[in-house]
Amino acid sequence: MKAVFLGIGSTLLWTLGLIQGDYSRPGESVPEALIYFAVISWGVAFIGAMALWAGKRKAGVLMVTIGSICFLPLGFITLFAARRVGGGDQGSLDKRRQRAGKPSPQINTVVQSFYGRKQSRLWIALWMLILLLASVPLMLRPEDYTELLNLNTLMMTMVCWPFPVGRIAWLLVSFPIDIVLQMLVSAFCSGVLILTVGCWYYISPVACFFAEDAAFTPTPISPTRRVLYDEIERVEQRKNSVIIYYRPYDLKVGKSSRKARLPFRYLLEDEDQAAFLKVLAKHAEITPSASQFSHA
Incomplete structure (x- = not known):
């Protein structure tokens, strides 16, 4: 908090x-x-x-x-x-363990983790592209800057105007100063956010398997789903993702099961995708979705 x-x-x-x-x-x-x-x-x-x-x-x-x-x-x-x-489900995990008659482990050992390295490369590549576009004025003659002014103004308006940090940057560079600074500040405002997302995918696991449970966090703003293996009802594999249907021990009677979706094809490296499915299959049966049968 x-x-x-x-x-x-x-x-x-x-x-x-x-x-x-x-x-x-x-x-x-x-x-x-x-x-x-x-x-x-x-x-x-x-x-x-x-x-x-x-x-x-x-x-x-x-x-x-x-x-x-x-x-x-x-x-x-x-x-x-x-x-x-x-x-996330972390707050209720100990209570769910108690209802299942399982003691909470003092150290929850990580068995295997999977990272969204594929997404990380895409976001970092986008960040590098923005830096490349921002360096264009450095390659031009001063007399050519005027031709880029209208294009740069449009880009600044689209990228920075709705955001408070971008708004401040816009006001700082709206004074009659060199357009190079305008381009660099514009790239900085959008580039910092993009680079942060790319680094998160690189260092934070999107799927983490522990001794008694698993954690799934597909995006930086997604809640972390903590699932005890005994709570898993079924796993449905689609073309690019898996959906884990689970029923927490503290879920009220009459409530439908919860689900955690992980688009592993877009997140994991090709060599990690098979390993991820193999680890998941140890704890639940993976069944293809009906749409896969229709395409077959």
Whole structure:
């Protein structure tokens, strides 16, 4: 919860700066609609954070997500933290073990982990492409910069205008300074976010198998699904993904089973895909989906 309130505090500071006109050029007024939108969005995120604190996980995560969209990429602090706190199954894992009559292990040994290295390469390649585009002005003559001004202005508007960090960058570079700085700042605003996602896929496992349970986190903003092997009812394999249907021991009677989807074809390296299915098959029977039979 500390990270959630840290994100709430950072977006509050940005909102106060917006209200005071700190991000506006001299003589430029801040549109009232933008102020109202930012204040309402912050209020929704704050109420969602309080709901998380009170134990209302589902409603809290939903409200924080809605309220943080306005502040992206700054809002990713709150968004990631809320998804981690409220979206995963880790909080109830010990209680589910108790209901199953299994003691909680002091050390939950990792048997095998799988990383989204394929996605990591794609995101890092996109980041390098942005750097390459940003370096174009460095290869041109000063007299050619004017021809790129209209194109760069359009790119800055599309990439940076909706975002608070991009908005600040736009205001900083809207003054009559060298267009090279404009291109570099524009690339920085979008490149940092893209590089962060690429690094996350490289260092954070999307599927992790422990001695008694497994954890699945397909994207940086996805809640981590912790599944005891005894809770798995069936595993359905589709063309590019697997869906794990499981019934937690603490699930109320009459509630439908939960499911965790992992698009392993898009995430894992080719040599890791077979190993992932092999490890998963040790704990549950994998059945092809009906759509695969129809295509056969």
